[in-house]
Amino acid sequence: MNSKTLLSLLKIKTIYGKFPQKVTHITTDSRETNQDAVFVALKGHQVDGFDFIPQAVEAGCRFIVTDRYRPLPEGVGLLIVKDPAKVASLFSGYIFDFPQESQTMIGVTGTNGKTTVATMIHHLSRALGKNSAYLGTNGYIINEDRYDSINTTPETTTLFRRLKEANDRETEVFAMEVSSHALKLGRTFGIDFDIAIFTNLSQDHLDFHNTMDAYGYVKGLLFSQMGQNVRERKYIILNNDDAWSKTYRTMTPHEVITYGMDSTADFWPSDIKGTLEGFNFTLNTPEGEFRVDSPFIGHFNIQNLMCAIIGEWLQGYRFSHIIEAARSMKAVEGRLEVLDPQLPIDMVIDFAHTPDALNKIIDTIEPFVKGRLIFLVGMTGERDMTKAEEMGRISTRADYAVFTPDNPANDDPAILVEALEKGAQHSSYRSFLDREAGIRHAIEYSRPGDTVVLACKGREPYQIMADYVKVPHRDDLIALDAAYRKYRSDEYEEDGD
Template identity: 40%
Template sequence: MHTAELISYFKIKTVIGTLPTQVTSIHDDSREVEPGSMFICTKGYTVDGHDFYQEAIQKGASVIVSEKYLEVDQDRTALVIVNDTVKATAHISNLFYQSPSNKLDVIGVTGTNGKTTVTTLIHSLLKTSGKQAALLGTNGLQINDAIYKTSNTTCNMLTNQKLLAEAVDNKIDHMVMEVSSHGLAQGRLWGINFDVVVFTNLSQDHLDYHHSMEQYGYVKGLLFAQLGQDLINDKYIVLNQDDQWFSVYNKWSPFEVISYGIKEEANFKAEAIEYLQDKTKFVLKSPQGTFPVETSLLGEFNIYNILAAMAALFAQGLNVEQMVKDLKTISSIKGRMERLNIDTPVTLYLDYAHTPDAIEKAIHSVLPFKTNKLIFLAGTAGERDRDKRALMAEKASIADYVVLTVQDPRHEDPNQIVKEMEKGMKHEHYACVADRNEAIRHAVQVSEPGDIIIFAGNGHEDYQIIANKKIPHSEFETIKTQCFKKYPINNIVQ
């Protein structure tokens, strides 16, 4: 890509030194710089790229883009000064990767809970219908059978454009993306041309970053507001009619809104719901007719997730009746109220629930089938929204016995985290066990045949963040080991 073309958009800029004809790559992390590349000095939440420009030069950067004058050897490196390097990154990366989102149908899903399940359902239904679809989110990037790890639910701008371009190169026609509030607030989605955007729900989370529920809600709404005003291209918004933010987001864009829900009248509505131990049944009212639905996904929250996915794909032109048929082939989502295939006299579920609302919904999804005790393991993270800790324990108190623990303590004292959770407990049948492996052991040890145990907070993740390191941790393997010790006469299989 010609360097002059990459910076041609900017009316306000100063160029010091001679621009190279081309750059080979673009980076905002000095550790990734290679000879002939462009390094953009962006200010992040905790790090300022301007502090690392010398390292980028040492590694061979031929162009530095910054917001201020920096000392450079003008014979070797050109300096381009612009007003805002974050906005510059959006324009430069989109140009460098040749606007990949314009060559894809891009579906974005945001909300407090349900993003991973909804995007996984959309991805699965697209593939079943014969579409070439990729999935980008909490579990990384999935293209065909390959999975690539990513650092965040929503990657930074450069990574997003690079991954979208990789999808185009692999002849993908649909990209399904989880969209986090942090990603929206920090502009990580700038430059991505979404075709369909979906809202799941809004409940308390991330208030350490957003400070208030109102600010959190407005940040989520950026996904809908940023669809733009160009009515030439077909774009659609899918909103949860039962959520209080429906009426707010409904006014933020000129594009058609497709609604879904259970309680209020909606374009996609679930009625006559039956909650069974191994499946859920309901009647779907849709713009294309009324259909009986059967799914292995459990609980009311998963009905919302299914409705959201179907509404999004209806907007993309998929047939509702066929989606209902294809839904039967989709098993539980990994780490999302996933019933574990471990042969014990105790029923085991693995879930990602890490908000008060998600904990309450997870518990209510199994209460109809409780014949003995319900044991709930609740875990929360260090250096994150402290105000929700006691609320999480309060919601977990619905269970007969609660184990309060930690996942990802980071630099915070795990025992202090558990003490803050403990303040919300509503009964005395609980234990505070800061070490997660020990907490799992305790939950299994206090169980009896006929009990239900929900292990919440960690879900599918295969690590714990302690200090600034990711320590390997398999929730499933730990549960399996402890079940074997408690119930050795049973054969344990995955």
């Protein structure tokens, strides 16, 4: 991309120095710069990209974008703009040749369910024969190839690079989670979504948004930013059971499709039956009734699956084909995932870390509990502490609760655990300052027939400790190791782990 072309895109700017003739890359990470890159210095919550301009220049970068002046060596161009984040999005589109335009872009937002819905759409798209990509908490996936992803929704330049990589592999569908942080910080600027989905809204991230109203309206940016051109075939999928949907439907001129648990929605389920191995139900649609078999458990997963089915229907697939594809799906990793059903206890992991999500997990699991329900929950460090007491209260709906920290970062684990303890409704609980110790205790405390639920992390592969150091950690692997040590007989051991 010609640098002069990029510079000509901006009406208001200040330019110093000499820019390279062409650039082929753009990044907000000084470690990824080179002589062919644009470095955009963004100010984040923990670091300021402005401080890393010298490192970018040292790496050979000759095109710097920032909102402040600083002297640079001869031969390096400095572009000063009012909003570097918007410029990063604008330039990324041109440098990567707008890769989103050749893919059906599906964005999923909400407090809970984003990962599940986006993953379901990806799996359904694959089963229906399409090249597809997923981006979110569970990583970055192109068809069946998986890559790591740091944020639920990465910053703008990384997002465009992911879109380009997917486009180069001829993906037709790109399903991604859209977090409230991403919407507020402008990470999705320039992404033209074709289908936008809302799952639900409940208390979370108030450390970032301050109030529920602010949190809710930020989520609404996904819908309001879909534009006013009704000649474009775009769709909004809203949860009819969530009050915020009434607000979101007023934010867009595009057609709104609703789903919910009763007949007031466009799509709703009836005749629901299920076990810990999966639910089946009748899906009522504007085109008739269809029986759906799925490996997913819980009413909220029925809602999630309806979202995914609607998303495929809006792309032109027949319900009969979509329903058949749904039969081949597997449970989403780390989302109400049952670990090794051959064990004499039921072990379930989930990512739920809000009061609403914890309540829904217990509501879902309780009908299938044969013995005692043992529930482990963690409080995240440097996050909204006002939800901790309620999380502790909900956890003690179980027969026995275990409290631990979760990604404590620079917070004192003892304070995190004490905040959960304040909500305890009975004395049948134990607290641990180390999450692994808590998991092993939960398994050791169990006996055959019990159900053990490990909430908050799913398959997240690390713990964020002091100074934001990520230490390898997997709830599922720790729990399985503890359970095999406690329950596996000699004949199990012969099979190997």
